[in-house]
Amino acid sequence: MSATIRCPYCNAGQVVGEFDNYAPFYVNCEECSRRYIVEPVRHGVVVYRDGEAPCCSDPECRATEMAGSGQE
Helix, strand or coil: CCEEEEEECCCEEEECCCCCCCCCEEECCCCCCCCEEEEECCCEEEEECCCCHHHHHHHHHHHHHHHCCCCC
């Protein structure tokens, strides 16, 4: 599945390529070059500014938490 999303900083539209799971991932805006988080959900995607997502929606925080719990 792919989606067209809006940068939460500059509102520029960007097509995010294929993703087939619900893991959040980082996107670099092509217009303003800022990084933000996209999390696929059941009926679309949720977009967060970098540093404003809950831990379970932040790829780096999520990886750290899951590695510490042994649930990799």
